[in-house]
Amino acid sequence: MTDFEQRLWDHLADEFNADDIxxxxxxxxxxxxxxxxxxxxxxxxLTAATAAVAAAxxxxxxxxxxxxxxxxxxxxPDGSVTVTVHNLRTAIKPINTHLRELGIPVRFIPITDACPxxxxxxxxxxxxxxxxxxxxTFTRQESRKWPAGYWGYIGIGRSDDGRLLLAGGAMxxxxxSCFNSTLGRFASPxxxxxxxxxxxxxxxxxxxxxxxxxx
Amino acid sequence: xxxxxxxxxxxxxxxAYRDNVGEITSFFARRVDEPQLVADLVSETFVEAxxxxxxxxxxxxxxxxxxxxxxxxxxxxxxxxxLEGRRLAERLAGLPELHEDELEDLARxxxxxxxxxxxxxxxxxxxxxxxxxxxxxxxxxLTPREAAQTLGTSPGALRVRLxxxxxxxxREGALHD
Numbered sequence: 600m601t602d603f604e605q606r607l608w609d610h611l612a613d614e615f616n617a618d619d620i621x622x623x624x625x626x627x628x629x630x631x632x633x634x635x636x637x638x639x640x641x642x643x644x645l646t647a648a649t650a651a652v653a654a655a656x657x658x659x660x661x662x663x664x665x666x667x668x669x670x671x672x673x674x675x676p677d678g679s680v681t682v683t684v685h686n687l688r689t690a691i692k693p694i695n696t697h698l699r700e701l702g703i704p705v706r707f708i709p710i711t712d713a714c715p716x717x718x719x720x721x722x723x724x725x726x727x728x729x730x731x732x733x734x735x736t737f738t739r740q741e742s743r744k745w746p747a748g749y750w751g752y753i754g755i756g757r758s759d760d761g762r763l764l765l766a767g768g769a770m771x772x773x774x775x776s777c778f779n780s781t782l783g784r785f786a787s788p789x790x791x792x793x794x795x796x797x798x799x800x801x802x803x804x805x806x807x808x809x810x811x812x813x814x
Numbered sequence: 815x816x817x818x819x820x821x822x823x824x825x826x827x828x829x830a831y832r833d834n835v836g837e838i839t840s841f842f843a844r845r846v847d848e849p850q851l852v853a854d855l856v857s858e859t860f861v862e863a864x865x866x867x868x869x870x871x872x873x874x875x876x877x878x879x880x881x882x883x884x885x886x887x888x889x890x891x892x893x894x895x896x897l898e899g900r901r902l903a904e905r906l907a908g909l910p911e912l913h914e915d916e917l918e919d920l921a922r923x924x925x926x927x928x929x930x931x932x933x934x935x936x937x938x939x940x941x942x943x944x945x946x947x948x949x950x951x952x953x954x955x956l957t958p959r960e961a962a963q964t965l966g967t968s969p970g971a972l973r974v975r976l977x978x979x980x981x982x983x984x985r986e987g988a989l990h991d
Binding site: 606 | 827915
């Protein structure tokens with residue numbers, strides 16, 4: 600590789616944990632191939648739905664140092680809602696209550712080591728320095744494009760070694776109460792028939808993060 | 815739950831990067847002549863790839879085909895922005911400014927794609943699919959099957975269009991056996 604290509608890789612590894620990424624081929628090899636392929640097929644068939652989720656969920660970043668409540672929720676005139684998480688541990692329950700009251704079909708789900716691996720979710724490690732604050736904006740228009748019975752979900756938590764973990768996508772109800780902290784892969788749903796939609800790409804699009812930084 | 819089993823070896827994404835970053839760079843070097851812009855577009859392609867991992871399905875194609883499809887989208891988006899006169903305000907993927915030696919490397923890469931640019935220019939009259947097929951197969955080195963995956967068409971259709979494009983380019987003296 601040229602110097603540029605090597606430095607770009609170093610940048611991707613440093614900023615986006617690129618060297619931790621497990622691609623689908625790896626999962627296919629590493630686990631029960633048949634079941635995995637079935638899920639990938641399901642995933643491919645729901646591209647439109649996941650794209651809608653991607654458009655609905657935008658991650659925004661801003662710096663903060665002051666003492667704050669566990670979360671902030673702002674309703675916009677166009678019906679969209681912006682949720683900012685200040686405390687990973689205590690924010691989830693009240694956020695979900697608030698979202699339920701507003702009729703927003705999105706739920707926050709904790710990511711924990713103790714959660715059974717059977718609760719599928721695509722969990723990504725990110726650097727705390729890269730995410731000093733977590734903010735999502737949900738738009739009702741986009742959520743209406745999701746398939747009937749599907750809900751958006753945002754998984755948040757920390758690994759044992761302190762890494763910030765995120766997950767996101769849309770899933771057929773009922774949503775699990777937690778995600779296991781297994782990184783970068785789907786945990787296999789224990790029941791027959793996955794209710795899991797793709798870990799939608801837009802949520803973790805670092806491009807959006809980058810742009811949001813300047814907002 | 816063991817969360818470290820995939821850290822020990824080089825990750826598949828690292829392999830995909832290593833195997834394809836050169837050709838992806840060349841892909842952009844055939845299109846733009848500013849080293850920093852080439853760097854930005856390459857950078858954005860891989861950042862977008864990281865954010866779009868779920869769109870990669872090994873049952874549907876190779877990582878190379880998937881990455882080229884992303885590169886095409888990235889370029890199309892950039893080009894559309896250029897046409898609208900709105901240069902993207904910020905560095906696309908956050909890569910710091912290039913060092914002097916990196917600028918020189920990329921400038922050399924751009925120069926090295928002069929033949930490729932000439933071939934693409936001669937393909938200007940071809941339909942988009944044929945032009946893209948020529949580039950991906952003849953210049954980027956994808957297999958026809960991979961090129962078909964990148965372009966979202968069938969391998970058979972791709973081969974037909976590629977054959978048609980070659981025939982026309984031969985007639986025009988732009989391609990020799």
